[in-house]
Amino acid sequence: xxxxxxxxxxxxxxxxxxxxxxxxxxxxxxxxxxxxxxxxxxxxxxxxxxxxxxxxxxxxxxxxxxxxxxxxxxxxxxxxxxxxxxxxxxxxxxxxxxxxxxxxxxxxxxxxxxxxxxxxxxxxxxxxxxxxxxxxxxxxxxxxxxxxxxxxxxxxxxxxxxxxxxxxxxxxxxxxxxxxxxxxxxxxxxxxxxxxxxxxxxxxxxxxxxxxxxxxxxxxxxxxxxxxxxxxxxxxxxxxxxxxxxxxxxxxxxxxxxxxxxxxxxxxxxxxxxxxxxxxxxxxxxxxxxxxxxxxxxxxxxxxxxxxxxxxxxxxxxxxxxxxxxxxxxxxxxxxxxxxxxxxxxxxx
Amino acid sequence: xxxxxxxxxxxxxxxxxxxxxxxxxxxxxxxxxxxxxxxxxxxxxxxxxxxxxxxxxxxxxxxxxxxxxxxxxxxxxxxxxxxxxxxxxxxxxxxxxxxxxxxxxxxxxxxxxxxxxxxxxxxxxxxxxxxxxxxxxxxxxxxxxxxxxxxxxxxxxxxxxxxxxxxxxxxxxxxxxxxxxxxxxxxxxxxxxxxxxxxxxxxxxxxxxxxxxxxxxxxxxxxxxxxxxxxxxxxxxxxxxxxxxxxxxxxxxxxxxxxxxxxxxxxxxxxxxxxxxxxxxxxxxxxxxxxxxxxxxxxxxxxxxxxxxxxxxxxxxxxxxxxxxxxxxxxxxxxxxxxxxxxxxxxxx
Numbered sequence: 001x002x003x004x005x006x007x008x009x010x011x012x013x014x015x016x017x018x019x020x021x022x023x024x025x026x027x028x029x030x031x032x033x034x035x036x037x038x039x040x041x042x043x044x045x046x047x048x049x050x051x052x053x054x055x056x057x058x059x060x061x062x063x064x065x066x067x068x069x070x071x072x073x074x075x076x077x078x079x080x081x082x083x084x085x086x087x088x089x090x091x092x093x094x095x096x097x098x099x100x101x102x103x104x105x106x107x108x109x110x111x112x113x114x115x116x117x118x119x120x121x122x123x124x125x126x127x128x129x130x131x132x133x134x135x136x137x138x139x140x141x142x143x144x145x146x147x148x149x150x151x152x153x154x155x156x157x158x159x160x161x162x163x164x165x166x167x168x169x170x171x172x173x174x175x176x177x178x179x180x181x182x183x184x185x186x187x188x189x190x191x192x193x194x195x196x197x198x199x200x201x202x203x204x205x206x207x208x209x210x211x212x213x214x215x216x217x218x219x220x221x222x223x224x225x226x227x228x229x230x231x232x233x234x235x236x237x238x239x240x241x242x243x244x245x246x247x248x249x250x251x252x253x254x255x256x257x258x259x260x261x262x263x264x265x266x267x268x269x270x271x272x273x274x275x276x277x278x279x280x281x282x283x284x285x286x287x288x289x290x291x292x293x294x295x296x297x298x299x300x301x302x303x304x305x306x307x308x309x310x311x312x313x314x315x316x317x318x319x320x321x322x323x324x325x326x327x328x329x330x331x332x333x334x335x336x337x338x339x340x341x342x343x344x345x346x347x348x349x
Numbered sequence: 350x351x352x353x354x355x356x357x358x359x360x361x362x363x364x365x366x367x368x369x370x371x372x373x374x375x376x377x378x379x380x381x382x383x384x385x386x387x388x389x390x391x392x393x394x395x396x397x398x399x400x401x402x403x404x405x406x407x408x409x410x411x412x413x414x415x416x417x418x419x420x421x422x423x424x425x426x427x428x429x430x431x432x433x434x435x436x437x438x439x440x441x442x443x444x445x446x447x448x449x450x451x452x453x454x455x456x457x458x459x460x461x462x463x464x465x466x467x468x469x470x471x472x473x474x475x476x477x478x479x480x481x482x483x484x485x486x487x488x489x490x491x492x493x494x495x496x497x498x499x500x501x502x503x504x505x506x507x508x509x510x511x512x513x514x515x516x517x518x519x520x521x522x523x524x525x526x527x528x529x530x531x532x533x534x535x536x537x538x539x540x541x542x543x544x545x546x547x548x549x550x551x552x553x554x555x556x557x558x559x560x561x562x563x564x565x566x567x568x569x570x571x572x573x574x575x576x577x578x579x580x581x582x583x584x585x586x587x588x589x590x591x592x593x594x595x596x597x598x599x600x601x602x603x604x605x606x607x608x609x610x611x612x613x614x615x616x617x618x619x620x621x622x623x624x625x626x627x628x629x630x631x632x633x634x635x636x637x638x639x640x641x642x643x644x645x646x647x648x649x650x651x652x653x654x655x656x657x658x659x660x661x662x663x664x665x666x667x668x669x670x671x672x673x674x675x676x677x678x679x680x681x682x683x684x685x686x687x688x689x690x691x692x693x694x695x696x697x698x
Contacts, residue, residue, distance in 0.1 A: 063629055227624055246628045252621050270620040272601050275576055278636040279595045280412055285634045287627040 008033045010073045011102040011326055017058055020254045020334060025058065026074075026327035033105045036086045043080035043096065043106045045323065048344040049127035050330050051076065051161070055253040064289045073101035077127050079116065080106070090115075097126050102326055104346065122315070128341030129315045130305060133161035136290040138300045140245035141166045141223060142173075143293075144286045149174030151220035152239075154211070156230050158199055159186040159316060161341035162247060165304070166223045167196045168313045175221070178214045180207075180230050182336040189339065193314055202226075208233040218242075227251040235274065238281050246287040253334060316340025322347050357382045359422045360451040360675055366407055369603045369683060374407065375423075375676035382454045385435045392429035392445065392455045394672065397693040398476035399679050400425065400510070404602040413638045422450035426476050428465065429455070439464075446475050451675055453695065471664070477510050477690030478664045479654060485639040486514035487649045489594035490572060491522075492642075493635045498523030500569035501588075503560070505579050507548055508535040508665060510690035511596060514653070515572045516545045517662045524570070527563045529556075529579050531685040538688065542663055551575075557582040567591075576600040584623065587630050595636040602683060665689025671696050 007030050014027035036042045054076060057068045068074055078100035082090050087110050090096070098113040100106055116123055128134060140162075147153050153170040157163040158179025167177045167190070179190040179199035187199035198214040200207065211233045218239035224231060228251030238244070277283060307313040318338040320329040326344045333342050356379050363376035385391045403425055406417045417423055427449035431439050436459050439445070447462040449455055465472055477483060489511075496502050502519040506512040507528025516526045516539070528539040528548035536548035547563040549556065560582045567588040573580060577600030587593070626632060656662040667687040669678040675693045682691050 224624075227621060231624070246624065249621070249624055249628055252625065269618050271618070271623055272576060272598070274620055274623065275573075275580070275595065275598055276601065278634060279598055279638075280636070282636045282638055282641065283634075284636075285627060285632075287629070287631045287633075289628075289631055292631065 006033045006105075007031070008103055008105040009323060011323065012073050013058060013068045013070055016060055016070065017254075021055065021058065021327075021331055023327060023331075028324060034107050036084050036107055039087050039109055041082050041087050041090050041108050041110060042084035043100065043108055044083045045078060045080050045100070045104055045106075045346040046095070047079040047124045047127055047346070048100075048102060048323065048326060049077040049131070050326065050333050050342045050344060051133065052248060052250045052253060052333060054330065055334055064291070073103055075099055075101050077132060079123055079126060094118075095120075095123055097131075102323065104323060122317075124317060124319070124341075124343050124345070125308070125315055127343055128161050128317060129165055129308060129313065130301065132290060133341060134165050134304050135293075135297065135300045136247055137162045137165035137223075138169060138304055139290055139293050139296060140247045140288055141169050141221070143296075144245035144284075144288065145170075145221040145223060145243045147173050147175040147221045151175045152178065152215050152217055153221040153223065154178045154180065154215065154219050154234060154237075155196070155223045156180050156226035157248075157250065157336075158190045158194070158196060159339055160225065163223065163225055164190075164194055164316045164340055165313065168194055169304075169307070170221070171195060172307060172312055176217075178211070180211070180226070186339060189316070193316065195314075202230050208236075212237055221245075223247065225250060232270070235277055238277065238283055240281050242281060242283050244283060244285040246285060250334065250336075318342045320344050355382045355454075356380070357452055357454040358672060359453075360672065361422050362407060362417045362419055365409055365419065366603075370404070370407065370676075370680055372676060372680075377673060383456050385433050385456055388436050388458055390431050390436050390439050390457050390459060391433035392449065392457055393432045394427060394429050394449070394453055394455075394695040395444065396428040396473045396476055396695070397449075397451060397672065397675060398426040398480070399675065399682050399691045399693060400482070401597055401599045401602060401682060403679070404683055413640070422452055424448055424450050426481060428472055428475060443467075444469075444472055446480075451672065453672060471666075473666060473668070473690075473692050473694070474657070474664055476692055477666060478514055478657060478662065479650065481639060482510035482690060483514050483653050484642075484646065484649045485596055486511045486572075487518060487653055488639060488642050488645060489596045489637055490515045490518050490570070492645075493594035493633075493637065494519075494570040494572060494592045496522050496524040496570050500524045501527065501564050501566055502570040502572065503527045503529065503564065503568050503583060503586075504545070504572045505529050505575035506597075506599065506685075507539045507543070507545060508688055509574065512572065512574055513539075513543055513665045513689060514662065517543055518653075518656070519570070520544060521656060521661055525566075527560070529560070529575070535688060538665070542665065544663075551579050557585075561586060570594075572596065574599060581619070584626055587626065587632055589630050591630060591632050593632060593634040595634060599683065599685075667691045669693050 010029050012027045017025045056063050082094040095116040096113040153175040155163045155167045158181045170177045177196045179196045190196045190199040200210045219237045222234045222244045224246045225248040227249035318340045359378050361376045366374045405412050431443040444465040445462040502524040504512045504516045507530045519526045526545045528545045539545045539548040549559045568586045571583045571593045573595045574597040576598035667689045
């Protein structure tokens, strides 16, 4: 296979967004497809993972992942196929998972790549239920949330890549599971396809009352992925000894305050109220970043892989076709337009 | 011993305070000293414990302890001596610890009373370092804070009943310990008598800078007893993976928002900033109430009792003489006027 006549499109960070990213945040550039040197591979993109944490990397601020460079391609978890190989460790046709740039073709010396089982029915699951979001769901729920049978577990962003797995694991553990999602369509899917016990629409102005009605015995575990109004509705319902794994805060990712945690938001100060609740209700809140917990990865794969095979976990995937549509899809992700794990499928996949 | 000619003074809750308690919050009533019936004891007060959590009980709001009744005597941990006994389980002269009313004399059927060892050199320690505050310090620091050798531990209200023990246990565990206390005199005692590595004055307008300078390697454990400006100064200094046992919030006990956690305070909203810090820094915050952990009480007594005997823990006590001075002493406690564990000693003690 020769690639010299083809074009390699790259999606670059054109400007750092103030607030929500827009079309101007991104720029597409074209360049010739490169040729692998000795020890290198040429990779052709198959699936690109779009995840909310990437919004944080668009800011020029220290966080748990370094900022994206301005004018350089965005990067993230992706699946690609080896189309040329001058590396004995990889053969043409191998499917690999790794951190890759948002581009059609890339060179690699194999560092950081994991080969996927060619028998895998849905390779894209390696970016979702069997990848970082699934691992995040499994760790946060089981190691921090630790739901017991009969506990009420509330899951924010319930139809998302992480939330959809959190709720289904909580059901397997015997909990009563209430989702929070945006709009009646998502709520319907959360109950019908993911088999949560109930789902509340966070766009409903009566969210607090609806959540209280859906949780008549209070909340024992709240899996925090969102922040904002959802967290406010949850707070008064937390039971004594409740656990709150803090996994994400998508409602705040476009806030100035997220960039600089010392910049206070305008409005009444809810911090003393939170601290009082933590004290009086003996709440355990804990933030986590899944890359700290690599030692548990095999346990996660065994558990969640097994549950998917047994049909006990349903995988919701939202597939967008074409690398050129990644920017618009990412903008929509932060607005909650996706249903399930958002992946971009390359046209040649 | 007969008591019929003596007077029994009781201190009652005269009104529920709005904000800080004042002299009008309390009322002293006199009544004859009662006589024990069959199976009863007459107890004479020796030491009365004054603790910040009692402020919460003055509000007519549900909390982890029920509200004090309006027009009834206040109650709390106390040490008394048996002066008449018609109960085979207790003899005249026995020293007992238990929840008692703020009064000179009380009848009891013995329920809830613990006999103190008559050889105890400082019985009042049973209200402080060897009582509820010491147990609170031991549990919160070791079970939630879990300091390792070389960790930096910051202790709010460092000269108080709980903080003074927290810091000394952290030193025993090999941590570097920085106290926060109100005023230069307290800070001096914290360093000289309690042997903390440093102490920062929370009345200093440059608190944030002073704390940062005292914690050049950031903060691994923050023992929260205070809230307010101290917590704000701590937040940006927390290291990745820091632990924050939430034991008390004395800066907020007089706030309206403490009564009703759904009433937001005025001012810029610092809640999103806190949540962001919890996420990015993987903070573990956990509220606790010591009465949930009775099963650990023997371990606590063995540890802290041993450390006091070995001279590794210094006990700071602030003794106020005379039951009639309890109201003023309690008002001062919430203003931070005490130095160490605040106890009222009955004049006949």
